[in-house]
Amino acid sequence: MPSYLLLTSLPLANMCYAIPGKITDFDGKKVIVDYFGEKRYAYNEFKEVKKGDYIYAQGGFVINVVPEKEAMEILEFWKESFFKLREVDLRLARLEGSGVAGEKTRIILDKALEGRKIDFEEYLYLLSLEDENDMGYLFKVANFIRQKHHKNACCVHGIIEFSNFCSSDCLYCGIRKSNRTLERYRMSEEEILQTVREAVSVYGFKSIVLQSGEDPHFDADGISFLIRRILKENNLLLFISVGEVGERGLKKFYEAGARGVLIRFETSDKELYSKLHPRDALSYRMAEIRAAGEIGFLVLTGGLVGVPGQKNEDILKDIFAAKKLCPEMYTFGPFLPHPDTPLSQNQPPAVELVLKTIAVLRLADVNGKIVSTTALETLDAEKGRNDGFMAGANSLMLNLTPEKYRGLYNIYPGRIHEKETVKHQIDKAIEDLQKLGRAPTDIGLR
Numbered sequence: 001m002p003s004y005l006l007l008t009s010l011p012l013a014n015m016c017y018a019i020p021g022k023i024t025d026f027d028g029k030k031v032i033v034d035y036f037g038e039k040r041y042a043y044n045e046f047k048e049v050k051k052g053d054y055i056y057a058q059g060g061f062v063i064n065v066v067p068e069k070e071a072m073e074i075l076e077f078w079k080e081s082f083f084k085l086r087e088v089d090l091r092l093a094r095l096e097g098s099g100v101a102g103e104k105t106r107i108i109l110d111k112a113l114e115g116r117k118i119d120f121e122e123y124l125y126l127l128s129l130e131d132e133n134d135m136g137y138l139f140k141v142a143n144f145i146r147q148k149h150h151k152n153a154c155c156v157h158g159i160i161e162f163s164n165f166c167s168s169d170c171l172y173c174g175i176r177k178s179n180r181t182l183e184r185y186r187m188s189e190e191e192i193l194q195t196v197r198e199a200v201s202v203y204g205f206k207s208i209v210l211q212s213g214e215d216p217h218f219d220a221d222g223i224s225f226l227i228r229r230i231l232k233e234n235n236l237l238l239f240i241s242v243g244e245v246g247e248r249g250l251k252k253f254y255e256a257g258a259r260g261v262l263i264r265f266e267t268s269d270k271e272l273y274s275k276l277h278p279r280d281a282l283s284y285r286m287a288e289i290r291a292a293g294e295i296g297f298l299v300l301t302g303g304l305v306g307v308p309g310q311k312n313e314d315i316l317k318d319i320f321a322a323k324k325l326c327p328e329m330y331t332f333g334p335f336l337p338h339p340d341t342p343l344s345q346n347q348p349p350a351v352e353l354v355l356k357t358i359a360v361l362r363l364a365d366v367n368g369k370i371v372s373t374t375a376l377e378t379l380d381a382e383k384g385r386n387d388g389f390m391a392g393a394n395s396l397m398l399n400l401t402p403e404k405y406r407g408l409y410n411i412y413p414g415r416i417h418e419k420e421t422v423k424h425q426i427d428k429a430i431e432d433l434q435k436l437g438r439a440p441t442d443i444g445l446r
């Protein structure tokens with residue numbers, strides 16, 4: 001059986017927790033872990049472990065064994081705050097506000113709460129809500145369901161954008177090949193290694209995404225070599241996000257030790273996809289994502305919300321197309337017009353549409369993680385991130401790209417956190433999450 005099937009069949013394998021857990025038993029290749037009194041499972045491929053060991057797991061994989069003394073210190077630190085945070089989260093996730101929502105909204109959301117099937121038209125009704133009370137109740141229900149199935153765990157991954165060279169020409173994207181005004185950069189292998197090293201040893205990241213445009217300079221062998229070098233010196237769950245590399249390329253990444261792939265399909269509408277990606281086809285993109293899952297990667301995928309020519313119905317179809325790909329994590333962010341692209345004259349979507357997308361996604365898949373995206377934060381700098389969390393999201397990505405390059409990874413303008421140090425981003429993330437009672441379980445405590 002491919003390992004992704006094993007993984008998806010584990011009840012809580014997709015919980016990530018950078019707070020160490022203690023191995024209480026074995027179940028084949030899985031370890032059973034005690035985590036604040038709860039039983040969790042993780043898939044062990046990389047480490048020699050025995051009963052009684054303390055481990056870190058990410059995305060359901062054991063990535064590191066922690067010396068007992070260190071583990072006890074961390075657990076001691078967390079013990080009190082962990083349960084306090086849970087109380088805050090539980091309080092904020094209470095269901096109220098149903099009284100002011102319209103009858104049809106309440107009837108549909110009752111179905112969600114009772115785990116009954118919601119049909120396409122009903123989902124579309126939710127995605128098209130305009131009334132503030134109705135939308136407010138939709139977000140409440142989505143957050144309630146998030147709490148019920150995921151508790152207050154929040155994954156915080158780091159992303160390193162190592163090259164903005166791109167041979168693709170996606171109409172919406174600022175780093176598209178035809179944007180000749182953009183200064184291009186490519187980090188050296190040493191720079192990438194140094195960035196990872198710092199993220200892991202100074203900031204305690206346990207999970208990192210390596211992202212770039214479709215840069216011909218880095219072929220699948222080159223990236224695999226890099227993956228090996230990174231994993232040789234770091235205990236890390238590594239996601240690769242470099243566009244399409246084909247099944248052979250993906251297999252090379254897997255053999256080198258990467259266990260995640262981040263690739264959006266952007267839109268699941270064939271015609272819209274062709275318009276936005278003149279030389280590419282949706283079928284190839286979907287085949288690539290399916291192949292990643294079949295090989296055993298954790299898949300992060302999703303689409304753009306509010307791209308020109310898209311209807312609410314299309315967004316809903318995107319949600320179901322994403323669900324069919326069994327992702328570990330969903331990433332749906334707003335389209336933001338870039339001045340140096342053919343779509344410069346278009347408008348971004350309303351923030352509410354992005355939040356409704358997150359909420360409907362949460363109802364459609366109670367198990368998947370959902371990112372509150374940087375694009376959503378950019379659309380609404382003040383509230384976007386936390387509103388995403390209060391509408392069903394439970395994951396975050398912080399930008400680890402060295403500051404001198406970050407502004408050049410200019411996929412859309414005015415990207416938030418462009419000039420903030422990693423330390424500042426972490427402090428702000430912890431502050432935001434604590435307010436909401438979420439435990440930032442993927443940031444270490446060094």
Ligand code: 5AD
Pocket residue numbers: 172173174264266303304333334335336337338375411412
């Ligand atoms: N607005 C929002 N997201 C964008 N992306 C690229 N260009 C834009 C834009 N103008 C997203 C794409 C891609 C990811 C790396 O960045 O969805 O998958």
